[in-house]
Amino acid sequence: MKQHHGMTSIVKNTARLVSGFIAVFGLYVALTGHLAPGGGFAGGVILAASGVLIVLAFGRRFSAKVITDRAVHIADAAGAGVFLLVALLGFLAGAFFANFIPTGEPHHLKSGGAIPISNLAIFVKVGAGLLGAFMALSAFRLTSKESKT
Amino acid sequence: MDALVPLLVVVPFGAAFILVALANLPGLARRRAEGGESAGDLASAPGPRRHRVLSLLACAAVLANFIIALALLRADIGHIYVGGWGDEKSALGIELVCDGLAKLMVVIINMVALVSIIFSWSYMRRFTKVWLFEALFLLMTGAMNGVVLAGDLFNMYVFLEIAAISSYALVAFGCEAEELEAAFKYLILGTVGSAFILVGVTILYSLTGHLNMAKVHELLPAVGQTSPAVLLAAAALLGGLALKAAMVPFHAWLPDAHPSAPAPISAMLSGVLIKAAGIYALARIVFNVLGPTTEYAAILMALGVVSMVVGMFLALGQQDFKRLLAYSSISQAGYIVLAFGVAAHLLATGGDRNIAGLCIFGGLFHLFNHAAFKSLLFLSSGSIEQQTGTRMLKEMGGLTRRMPVTSFCCRIGALSIAGVPPLNGFFSKLIIIIGLALAGQLVLAAIAAGVAVGTLLMYVKVQRYALEGEPSGAAANAREAPAMMCVGLVLLAVVCVVAGLALLPLRDVVFGPAEDVLLGAAGKLTGGLTP
Numbered sequence: 001m002k003q004h005h006g007m008t009s010i011v012k013n014t015a016r017l018v019s020g021f022i023a024v025f026g027l028y029v030a031l032t033g034h035l036a037p038g039g040g041f042a043g044g045v046i047l048a049a050s051g052v053l054i055v056l057a058f059g060r061r062f063s064a065k066v067i068t069d070r071a072v073h074i075a076d077a078a079g080a081g082v083f084l085l086v087a088l089l090g091f092l093a094g095a096f097f098a099n100f101i102p103t104g105e106p107h108h109l110k111s112g113g114a115i116p117i118s119n120l121a122i123f124v125k126v127g128a129g130l131l132g133a134f135m136a137l138s139a140f141r142l143t144s145k146e147s148k149t
Numbered sequence: 150m151d152a153l154v155p156l157l158v159v160v161p162f163g164a165a166f167i168l169v170a171l172a173n174l175p176g177l178a179r180r181r182a183e184g185g186e187s188a189g190d191l192a193s194a195p196g197p198r199r200h201r202v203l204s205l206l207a208c209a210a211v212l213a214n215f216i217i218a219l220a221l222l223r224a225d226i227g228h229i230y231v232g233g234w235g236d237e238k239s240a241l242g243i244e245l246v247c248d249g250l251a252k253l254m255v256v257i258i259n260m261v262a263l264v265s266i267i268f269s270w271s272y273m274r275r276f277t278k279v280w281l282f283e284a285l286f287l288l289m290t291g292a293m294n295g296v297v298l299a300g301d302l303f304n305m306y307v308f309l310e311i312a313a314i315s316s317y318a319l320v321a322f323g324c325e326a327e328e329l330e331a332a333f334k335y336l337i338l339g340t341v342g343s344a345f346i347l348v349g350v351t352i353l354y355s356l357t358g359h360l361n362m363a364k365v366h367e368l369l370p371a372v373g374q375t376s377p378a379v380l381l382a383a384a385a386l387l388g389g390l391a392l393k394a395a396m397v398p399f400h401a402w403l404p405d406a407h408p409s410a411p412a413p414i415s416a417m418l419s420g421v422l423i424k425a426a427g428i429y430a431l432a433r434i435v436f437n438v439l440g441p442t443t444e445y446a447a448i449l450m451a452l453g454v455v456s457m458v459v460g461m462f463l464a465l466g467q468q469d470f471k472r473l474l475a476y477s478s479i480s481q482a483g484y485i486v487l488a489f490g491v492a493a494h495l496l497a498t499g500g501d502r503n504i505a506g507l508c509i510f511g512g513l514f515h516l517f518n519h520a521a522f523k524s525l526l527f528l529s530s531g532s533i534e535q536q537t538g539t540r541m542l543k544e545m546g547g548l549t550r551r552m553p554v555t556s557f558c559c560r561i562g563a564l565s566i567a568g569v570p571p572l573n574g575f576f577s578k579l580i581i582i583i584g585l586a587l588a589g590q591l592v593l594a595a596i597a598a599g600v601a602v603g604t605l606l607m608y609v610k611v612q613r614y615a616l617e618g619e620p621s622g623a624a625a626n627a628r629e630a631p632a633m634m635c636v637g638l639v640l641l642a643v644v645c646v647v648a649g650l651a652l653l654p655l656r657d658v659v660f661g662p663a664e665d666v667l668l669g670a671a672g673k674l675t676g677g678l679t680p
Contacts, residue, residue, distance in 0.1 A: 069173075070173040070175070073169050073170070073172075073173040074169075074170050074173050074174065076169070077166040077167070077168075077169040077170035077173075078166075078170060080162075080166045081163065081166040081167065081170065084159060084162060084163050084166065087155075087159070088159060088163075090232065091152060093233075094233055095229075095230065095231070095232055095233035096152070096155040096159075096229075096231055096232065097231045097232035098232050098233050099232070
């Protein structure tokens, strides 16, 4: 049972410190996806990794209160929905997925038109989706362990 | 009209996302039960009224899709490049192809989807998390639309995967041990198939530098149709897609997966998924990408004949109604692949194009008919199972009196698939057999006729045990299924009757253009425009 209440306080404190930085780095990778290697998917995976770190350090019982099923579902659906919406808004510029926002100057953060928005949507979708999958797997493990004891 | 084409994928996907979000929004979800972890699942279960709103949304999305599919049928659609990035010369962008064949397929997919979602309105009430079912259902429908509309190999692969992954989850939806086992088997074999398809796509891409189907077809002769790399790619693609189409000997997953799913999903899987993801993709690759050669034709014919015969014999021995239907799907899919194989043989050897056209028409018509009557049979098996609580034929009996509407529709479906005139199955089998005979394949025509007799036997058995006779213990308390389920059954029964009678007008409007797409590829490029 001990592991469900998390690891030692050294690990917990380290994880608490580090996970915020990891999440911010994920956001950075997603935000500069149109300028540098990376993008929404890579950023989302990093975001999910920070969540996974919390789950590992603090145990499933605690993290399930912070990262609820419902929040994961909503974030996942919202990310996908926004991505689809951006694609549909492309009809404003004449075609499905067309870039309907002025693309601006290359190599600036504010460039690329609709691409950064799509990247952010993918960031949320992938982060929530991966974290949700991980939570689901950890829940499965918990019940199977408990049924044995 | 061009703007409508992406909507076929966008509408179901969007509806699926909205559904998931709505089902989980705090204001709408049922108030969290008192404390503790176990509330996790309950908290996201919407109340009965939300259920109805969400189901209505799903139905509306599928209905909208069906209307779009019908509207596209007569439309004149040119090249559609996603994002407006590509052009016809470079063919680097993502192209959507809405030619005759794709139009026919989207009509079939959305017709069966519409009937299945209407049926599931009442049928799914005994499950929890119906919104999850509906979201996965919409994802699967949208992905199948994507498969048939994709104009490049990689997008076809991606949509195949989306459709496959949502179907794995749907097969396991009941979460019983048997269903989980079937879904796991399906997952493993399906993934192996997908991996082979991806390998094939990769090789073709490295050889030609293009993913666009029309462009690959144009560039392949320069590489050499019989170079080892092309043959390897063809082997990977044909193997992977034959697994998706559940051709014998790649069929092991189907008899477990299709009966285990909830009835509307069985109808979708047997009715359209093995066709959109398997047979359609197989035909596209052989006819429009690789170009028909005698070798590919021989493979298709062999797969078709073996599936037809083995599927029939395995089905004859079944006592489980849904398993019998699943094996019969393998057998009937064999007809379609056999007809395509003979057509490919004729095209490759320079035979009569009209006879090849007849074979393709027979195959496509049988594909349409099989979607209609196999979905009808799976849905009626679902309502019989719900009312009697058994899937075993011997435990049923006398259902004609107990469930008149369901039994009548079931009988129409059984007679159609058995090939009794004037229902649609008779005409498609007749056309296939005539086509095979005219093509000089008399042995194959005789086998096809023999399998038709076997199919008749198998469905006489179904009628004898399930519908006729004295009501047995399980059937004694059965009552007619709820109205929404009957509506679904009646709709498909009407399609079965009308399609048989309206054969000639249907050929002009729907099947003719689809036939031209597959025929045209031997001579010239058809990457989406059918002039």
